Amino acid sequence: MRAAHFFKPKGNDMEASEKPAFLKIASSVAKAAGDRLSAIRDRRVNSDAGNDVKLQEDVESEMFIREKLEPTGIPVIGEENGGDASLAFSDSYYWIVDPIDGTYNYLRGIPGVCVSVALMKGRKPIVGAINDFTRGELYAGGAGLPLSLNGSEIRPAWARxxxxxxxxxxxxxxxxxxxxxxxxxxxxxxxxxKVRMCGSAALAMAWVASGRADAYKESRLYLWDVAAGLSLMESAGGECELEFLGIEGKPLCVSIQAAAGREFFTE
Structure with a gap:
């Protein structure tokens, strides 16, 4: 990937013609990070407290993604190294990434692990890519852009x-x-x-956007878990309800509902 392909949005509002270029960046970075993770056989546990697990691969994957995104000059918020959370409450562009969504799946060799890369402006999704490298499935989309799976346009066939x-x-x-x-x-x-759990919030949203499922609900997760999925839902024409929970010390903790339509929301 050459830095010459990267550039900042023109002004405060991205033109529609700029979105495909930024989606290409998100997709190529998610793909490269997933390819890298696929090649790693020895997974190293940094912490295993309570119901959570953190791997050294999470840390190194985020470092890799940040390096790839650095030429854009756009700030990055990531699960492992954080970032300026106030960007989510501003009118500024920023990348938000989950370097491994489904970390425990990754540790145990359970399929359903992805890399999530999204560009947002405040709370508004712009473009996003989710790479399920265990299945070789790269989802990409954004408002005004088609939803794609491995580069081919798809349309969801949701339950009525x-x-x-x-x-x-x-x-x-x-x-x-x-x-x-x-x-x-x-x-x-x-x-x-039916109710299904896959161990990855990002993939759950990708599956709703693509029509494999019809609704998604989860609470007390974080914006990086669902940011790219928000863009996929924009492409798919679905509905999303994102709530920032206002938890002290955790400004990006959210609850979310995403579905074919609001009639599928649970409350």
């Missing part, structure tokens, strides 16, 4: 009724496992045909 719909969900490491919360969670699932 919630009684036939598939809901994707998960339990992030910060999940509230109180009896009250779990009872409410279980009650909200019962109107769906």
């Amino acid at each position: 009724e919630i009684s036939q719909a598939v809901l994707m969900t998960g339990f992030p490491s910060a999940t509230d496992y109180s009896e009250k919360n779990l009872r409410h969670f279980i009650m909200s699932l019962q109107k769906f045909k």
Whole structure:
């Protein structure tokens, strides 16, 4: 990848003609990072506290991605090394990346691991790419752009009724496992045909955008988990509801619902 291909958005508002170039950057970086991770056989655990696990590969993958994005001159927020969280509440462009989404899957060799790279402006998704390198599937999209899988345009064929719909969900490491919360969670699932968990928020959103599933709901995860998925949903023509939870010390902690339509939201 040559730095000469990189450039900043012109002015404060990106022109429609600029988006494909930035989507190409996001896609190529996600692909390169996934290829690199695929070649690693020995996975090194840095921490294994509670319900979470952190690998050295997370850290090194983010360093790799940041290096690839540096020529754009656009700030980066990442899961491992953070960044200026105030950008999410501003009118500025920034990259937001998850260097390995599905870290525990990656550690155990479970399929369903991806690299997520997105460009946002404040809370507005611009373009995003999600590379499931365990399946060789690269999803890409953005508002006003077609949704693509491995470079070919796709369109979702969502269920028409919630009684036939598939809901994707998960339990992030910060999940509230109180009896009250779990009872409410279980009650909200019962109107769906099936419920599935894949261990990756980014992939769950990619599968909804592509029509493999119809809805996704999760709480107390982070913006980097879902940022690229927001752009995919824009391309697919679905609906998203993103809420910043206002947790002290965790400004990018969010809850999200994404679906074929708002009638598929759980509440």
